[in-house]
Amino acid sequence: MKRVAIIGVTGAVGQEFVVALNKHPWFEVKQIAASERSANKKFVDAIRDVNSGILKWHIKEEIPEYVKNMIVESVDDIKPENLDLIFTSIESEAAREIESRFAKDVPVISTSAAFRYEADVPILIPGINDDHVGLLEVQKKNRGWKGFIAPLPNCTTTGLAITIRPLFDSFDVQKIIMTSMQSMSGAGRSPGVSALDITDNIIPYIPKEEDKVRIETGKILGKLLDGKISPATF
Numbered sequence: 001m002k003r004v005a006i007i008g009v010t011g012a013v014g015q016e017f018v019v020a021l022n023k024h025p026w027f028e029v030k031q032i033a034a035s036e037r038s039a040n041k042k043f044v045d046a047i048r049d050v051n052s053g054i055l056k057w058h059i060k061e062e063i064p065e066y067v068k069n070m071i072v073e074s075v076d077d078i079k080p081e082n083l084d085l086i087f088t089s090i091e092s093e094a095a096r097e098i099e100s101r102f103a104k105d106v107p108v109i110s111t112s113a114a115f116r117y118e119a120d121v122p123i124l125i126p127g128i129n130d131d132h133v134g135l136l137e138v139q140k141k142n143r144g145w146k147g148f149i150a151p152l153p154n155c156t157t158t159g160l161a162i163t164i165r166p167l168f169d170s171f172d173v174q175k176i177i178m179t180s181m182q183s184m185s186g187a188g189r190s191p192g193v194s195a196l197d198i199t200d201n202i203i204p205y206i207p208k209e210e211d212k213v214r215i216e217t218g219k220i221l222g223k224l225l226d227g228k229i230s231p232a233t234f
Contacts, residue, residue: 005031005078007098008089009067010038010046012058013111017087022064027085031078032070039074046072080105080147088112099149106147116151116216119228123153128165129220138227156180156209157216168221173234180213182206 004021008014009032021027033039038046044063047056057063075098080086086102088095088110095114102108115121120139122132136148153161160178167173182203218231 001028002084003030004085007033010034013089033073038072103147103149108149110151115149154212161220
């Protein structure tokens with residue numbers, strides 16, 4: 001069993017990691033961490049609303065037993081020497097420092113955009129660009145790390161790249177025109193009645209979203225040549 005940690009465990013994405021790793025045949029969660037506000041509390045207490053007492057658990061599955069009474073630690077208390085892998089679900093600004101710190105010793109699987117656009121960092125989707133895994137060795141050599149950082153794509157990019165891959169491989173794709181229907185909440189939930197302020201239920205433009213989809217899709221569908229990814233052109 002691979003020993004793993006989850007950083008950002010109390011958030012919506014961190015909770016998805018909690019469920020995905022429950023009774024997993026390959027991984028055993030040894031440490032969990034979140035912000036200082038949640039540190040030194042049991043997981044169930046860390047996600048409990050202080051005013052209402054309601055658990056802020058955003059997943060349809062029940063809270064797995066293994067994590068309920070685990071102590072949420074601060075990031076500084078994570079011990080990479082006792083781990084084989086770290087999953088992170090933190091904001092990009094914080095991820096720059098935290099993920100690179102741990103990648104010196106162990107692999108880091110990230111949901112943030114902090115390292116997606118670095119030349120030696122692949123954006124991997126299983127079954128879509130498996131050959132890009134080779135870039136991880138380039139990354140380790142370039143940075144002098146024992147581990148690496150492997151970020152997930154933007155959520156919009158993921159569905160697009162999976163759809164386009166077979167078309168891209170079979171036809172001479174010259175141009176792609178796509179429309180995405182974005183949620184009002186990137187966390188996958190509404191904070192409350194503020195959602196009613198969205199006129200006609202439409203947000204016509206989300207800054208940087210178009211660039212993310214274009215750059216990431218090109219990188220994912222590109223070719224790994226001589227230790228570099230040559231982006232797909234369309």
